[in-house]
Amino acid sequence: MGIEPLVAHFSKYLPLEEPEQEELRNRTIHRSIKRRQFILQEGDVCRHYTFVVAGLFKMYMVDDNGKEHNLQFAVENNWIADIGSFHSELPSELYIEALEPSNIIQINKPDLLSLYTSFPAFDRNFRVLIENAFVSLQKRMLQSISSTAEERYINFMETYPDLLNRISSVQVASYLGVTPEFLSAIRKKISKS
Amino acid sequence: MGIEPLVAHFSKYLPLEEPEQEELRNRTIHRSIKRRQFILQEGDVCRHYTFVVAGLFKMYMVDDNGKEHNLQFAVENNWIADIGSFHSELPSELYIEALEPSNIIQINKPDLLSLYTSFPAFDRNFRVLIENAFVSLQKRMLQSISSTAEERYINFMETYPDLLNRISSVQVASYLGVTPEFLSAIRKKISKS
DNA sequence: CGAAAATTTGACATGACTCAACTGGAGTGG
DNA sequence: CCACTCCAGTTGAGTCATGTCAAATTTTCG
Numbered sequence: 001m002g003i004e005p006l007v008a009h010f011s012k013y014l015p016l017e018e019p020e021q022e023e024l025r026n027r028t029i030h031r032s033i034k035r036r037q038f039i040l041q042e043g044d045v046c047r048h049y050t051f052v053v054a055g056l057f058k059m060y061m062v063d064d065n066g067k068e069h070n071l072q073f074a075v076e077n078n079w080i081a082d083i084g085s086f087h088s089e090l091p092s093e094l095y096i097e098a099l100e101p102s103n104i105i106q107i108n109k110p111d112l113l114s115l116y117t118s119f120p121a122f123d124r125n126f127r128v129l130i131e132n133a134f135v136s137l138q139k140r141m142l143q144s145i146s147s148t149a150e151e152r153y154i155n156f157m158e159t160y161p162d163l164l165n166r167i168s169s170v171q172v173a174s175y176l177g178v179t180p181e182f183l184s185a186i187r188k189k190i191s192k193s
Numbered sequence: 194m195g196i197e198p199l200v201a202h203f204s205k206y207l208p209l210e211e212p213e214q215e216e217l218r219n220r221t222i223h224r225s226i227k228r229r230q231f232i233l234q235e236g237d238v239c240r241h242y243t244f245v246v247a248g249l250f251k252m253y254m255v256d257d258n259g260k261e262h263n264l265q266f267a268v269e270n271n272w273i274a275d276i277g278s279f280h281s282e283l284p285s286e287l288y289i290e291a292l293e294p295s296n297i298i299q300i301n302k303p304d305l306l307s308l309y310t311s312f313p314a315f316d317r318n319f320r321v322l323i324e325n326a327f328v329s330l331q332k333r334m335l336q337s338i339s340s341t342a343e344e345r346y347i348n349f350m351e352t353y354p355d356l357l358n359r360i361s362s363v364q365v366a367s368y369l370g371v372t373p374e375f376l377s378a379i380r381k382k383i384s385k386s
Numbered sequence: 387c388g389a390a391a392a393t394t395t396g397a398c399a400t401g402a403c404t405c406a407a408c409t410g411g412a413g414t415g416g
Numbered sequence: 417c418c419a420c421t422c423c424a425g426t427t428g429a430g431t432c433a434t435g436t437c438a439a440a441t442t443t444t445c446g
Contacts, residue, residue, distance in 0.1 A: 061335050069339040071331060084328040120313035127320035134327045135277040138264060141330060142254050144337045145370030146262040148433070168392060168444095177338030182434055184394055341401070361424065375402055377426055392443065401434070409426070416419085 003028060005053045006105050009077050013128045020119045027111035033102040040096040046085035048106040052078050055102020056166055059094055060174065070175040073099075073163060079129060099167060149178045150186050196221060198246045199298050202270050206321045213312045220304035226295040233289040239278035241299040245271050248295020249359055252287055253367065261288075263368040266356060272322065292360060342371045343379050 003025050010016050016024065033039060033055065040046050042062065050057075057074045059082070071094065074080035085092035086109060107115070115122040143152050153176060157164060164172075173183040196218050203209050209217065226232060226248065233239050235255065243250075245267050252265045252273055264287065267273035278285035279302060300308070308315040336345050346369060350357060357365070366376040 061339065063339050067339075069335060071335055083324055084331075087324065116317065120316060123313060123316040123320055124309065127316055127323065130320065130323050130327055131276055131280065134323055134330065137327065137330050137334060138277075141334055141337065142262060142264055144334065145368070146254065146256050146260075150433095170392065175338070179435055180393075181395085181436080184392095185434090188394085343401095363424065372403055373425075374404080374427085377424095378402090381426080387446105389446085390444085392441100394441075395439085397437090399434105399436070401432105403432070404430085406429095407427085409424100411424090412422085414419100414421080416417100 003105060005077065006051050009051070010125050013125055014121055016121065020121055023115060023118055027115055028105050028107045031104050031106060033098045033104060035098055035101050037098050038095060039098070039104070039106075040082060040092055040094060042093055042095060043091050045089050046082035046092050046094075048108050049079060049081045049086065049112060050074075050096070051105040051107075052076055052080065053103040053105055055098060055104070056100040057096055057098055057102065058167075058171060059096045061094055068095075068174055069177070070171060073160075073167070073171075073175070075163065075166075079133075083130075099171070144177065149176060149182065150189070152176050153183065153186050154190070196298060198270065199244050202244070203318050206318055207314055209314065213314055216308060216311055220308055221298050221300045224297050224299060226291045226297060228291055228294050231288060231290050232297070232299075233275060233285055233287060235286055235288055236284050238282050239275035239285050239287075241301050242272060242274045242279065242305060243267075243289070244298040244300075245269055245273065246296040246298055248291060248297070249293040250289055250291055250295065251360075251364060252289045254287055261367055262370070263364060266292075266353075266360070266364075266368070268356065268359075272326075276323075292364070337370065342369060342375065343382070345369050346376065346379050347383070 003021070006024065006028070007016055007021055030053075039048070039050060039057070040059075052074050054076055057080055058070050059072045059074070059080055060068045060070045062068055072080065080096060082092040082094045082096070084090075085094075089109075112122075116126075143155060147155070153172070156172060156176060169183055169187070170180045173180045176183065178186075196214070199217065199221070200209055200214055223246075232241070232243060232250070233252075247269055250267045250273055251263050252267070252275070253261045253263045255261055265273065273289060275285040275287045275289070277283075278287075282302075305315075309319075336348055340348070346365070349365060349369060362376055362380070363373045366373045369376065371379075
């Protein structure tokens with residue numbers, strides 16, 4: 001197993017030279033993750049940035065009533081981490097759990113900082129990466145404060161059509177901030193129009 | 194007027210050497226903005242990153258019914274921009290408007306890219322900046338999908354106690370995603386407990 | 387196959403919006 | 417200094433959006 005998927009991912013923004021690829025190879029580790037396995041649990045410090053080579057994860061919070069609220073999904077070629085906990089090294093309030101058997105590439109904080117220092121290209125690559133994630137999250141936030149659940153669901157289907165076939169409606173409902181029962185009603189209404 | 198506030202701002206993360214400060218001075222411009230003046234309007238490309246030296250701005254979207262939805266406020270020492278439009282150079286769907294007479298420092302895209310190229314410290318500074326903004330936005334997103342309007346308002350008061358004295362309830366309601374009438378009811382209920 | 391989870395359904399409760407009217411300052415011009 | 421307007425804020429009635437709970441049904445996966 002190599003880091004080709006990761007190199008290809010970065011190359012979309014700024015190609016990596018051979019020395020940078022070599023360093024990336026030396027600083028990252030591969031792991032296989034089973035379905036329902038956690039790579040982060042509440043109370044633990046998030047020690048890695050995780051790049052999904054294959055598979056699917058959800059990151060979520062559990063509220064005082066024990067209900068899960070999905071903050072983010074991550075599929076192939078997505079990064080996932082609790083960035084706040086990763087940098088502050090404080091306990092996370094989030095879980096990251098595999099929804100499918102997955103292959104990932106991880107990098108820990110010392111190795112990432114070393115990458116940043118050795119090759120400024122990584123500062124830039126990760127800056128661009130998070131800029132894009134930020135813009136997407138802003139759009140979701142705007143939708144959340146301006147649209148009904150039905151509009152948000154329709155938008156979700158249009159934005160992530162591939163995801164629909166891989167996750168349950170329960171997971172979508174949790175991501176949209178509605179109950180599974182109400183999402184079921186929305187789906188029924190949409191199917192009749 | 195100098196760029197001291199901006200230098201001080203960056204120094205919280207990573208101090209700037211004299212050559213970097215010099216370059217920053219040469220690449221930025223100062224402006225005074227009147228209350229109700231726009232620095233970005235829907236349909237225009239967002240040409241600048243804006244750093245607020247003094248004053249207060251809101252960034253918002255106007256929906257099909259003509260209603261405003263506040264995505265973000267920016268006070269002293271905050272950055273504000275439509276990052277998506279800035280990088281894609283596509284027309285923005287957002288407005289950025291001064292709620293108070295303000296002083297700002299702006300940098301356009303060519304100058305910012307030049308800063309990035311000349312001094313990798315800026316890649317890093319802006320990466321850290323947006324990482325922090327991303328983490329904050331994630332918290333707001335989680336609140337949005339997991340809490341009632343009352344809980345979100347209480348959280349807003351705790352998170353931005355200073356802002357409460359500077360903006361109207363209408364603006365807060367728009368930020369929280371509720372109507373002014375309903376926020377009024379929430380405030381009444383809270384004041385009685 | 388069998389247990390666990392997902393989905394649906396319906397009755398009911400609560401959260402939140404709409405609309406229209408009213409209140410009470412903060413300017414503004416005479 | 418007054419009359420006036422103009423907003424922000426409030427109030428209440430009615431309505432719609434969404435949640436809760438319980439139960440039945442279907443699907444998934446070990």
